[in-house]
Amino acid sequence: MFPSRFKNVLDFFTRLPSLGPRQSIRLIFHLSSWNKSDLRIFGESIIALTEMKTCPMCFFIHENENDLCEICNDHNRRKDIIAIVEKQTDIVSLEQTKKMNNHYFIIGDIKRNFAASANYERINILKKRIDDTLSGKAAEIILAISPTTYGDIITGTLTHELFDYAHKISRLARGIPTGGDIEFADEDTLRNAIDNRK
Amino acid sequence: MFPSRFKNVLDFFTRLPSLGPRQSIRLIFHLSSWNKSDLRIFGESIIALTEMKTCPMCFFIHENENDLCEICNDHNRRKDIIAIVEKQTDIVSLEQTKKMNNHYFIIGDIKRNFAASANYERINILKKRIDDTLSGKAAEIILAISPTTYGDIITGTLTHELFDYAHKISRLARGIPTGGDIEFADEDTLRNAIDNRK
DSSP: OOOHHHHHHHHHHTTSTTOOHHHHHHHHHHHHTSOHHHHHHHHHHHHGGGGOEEOTTTOOEEOOSSSSOTTTTOTTSEEEEEEEESSHHHHHHHHHTTOOOEEEEEOOOHHHHHHHTTHHHHHHHHHHHHHHHHTTOEEEEEEOOOOSHHHHHHHHHHHHHTGGGEEEEEEOOOSOOTTOOGGGSOHHHHHHHHHTOO | OOOHHHHHHHHHHTTSTTOOHHHHHHHHHHHHTSOHHHHHHHHHHHHGGGGOEEOTTTOOEEOOSSSSOHHHHOTTSEEEEEEEESSHHHHHHHHHTTOOOEEEEEOOOHHHHHHHTTHHHHHHHHHHHHHHHHTTOBSEEEEEOOOSHHHHHHHHHHHHHTGGGBSOEEEOOOSOOTTOOGGGSOHHHHHHHHHTOO
16 A cells, blocks of 8 residues: 555664654655655755764764764863763763763673673773773773663673773662652662662 | 764654654664665665655555556545545554545544644545535545544534535444453443444
């Protein structure tokens, strides 16, 4: 029933994470109602993503002339504090707090890498970076990894592996999220909230 | 923090309904990891949507050489039975049941049009279509409009307006949805389910 041009776009939309077929169909019907010039610029903006580069220092995307991303290029940030995150969006979330003034390192999708044990490759890249740029020791490594089952295992591995590479290894605090209800907090969260009270 | 090429795509994504900024950001990070050839074909497939046409008979999209859409072109369907729907996706949902063998007419987004009273324009187009192709009277008009507050008002208006244009005006049945629980059905739904029992 769908025209072929519609199906072509649908094939790509359904490859995107978190977009199901129904939502994709709705989005493409909406797109089809856009004016031609907007559609053309939208399509071209997607094609322009082919020119995006990955920072070899932290693995965040960028489009700078030189190799490094915006954050790794920023000399006002403390390069001896490295926050390790799972994915690019986590950097966005942390940066939006305006509390971070450090550099980052993306360790990669935890669940996928954990299965493939491939994150050791990234760990070794980080070790080499600390050796090369911080003479082997960072002031602080912040493990900004989500406190899930997988995340906790990875956090354990990273703490072990990077023990000699930082003066201090810290983790984000656990507790009751703002707006959360004590009644519905799980035991582990409550236990952490009690232990870390101040 | 976002590269300009990233922001360009983000501007368009956030214009799509049901995509919030967080989900859009996640999708574009994912897109940025696609290989260049896929990205290029994806962008081109969106640009190709500019060649999509709207059927003047029912307002469904198509890409046929002649003016009419797939469904209006299909001579095996009963053209004297017209299902009126709110939007294009509703045709997709109804067609997927494989129970429909009729033609359609898209009356347009109910909430938006209701505010602007603009759906009278579409109603007049439908009246003219029935005059021209069915000598002024359809065998049946199926009002396939969602039973929401707005939908009920529109259904009332359509029943009134099209009274002389069909031998029979029907609506989709109301009742408890498959998998639904009587305990959680609202009173109106239950009342309809009792009245229409068989």
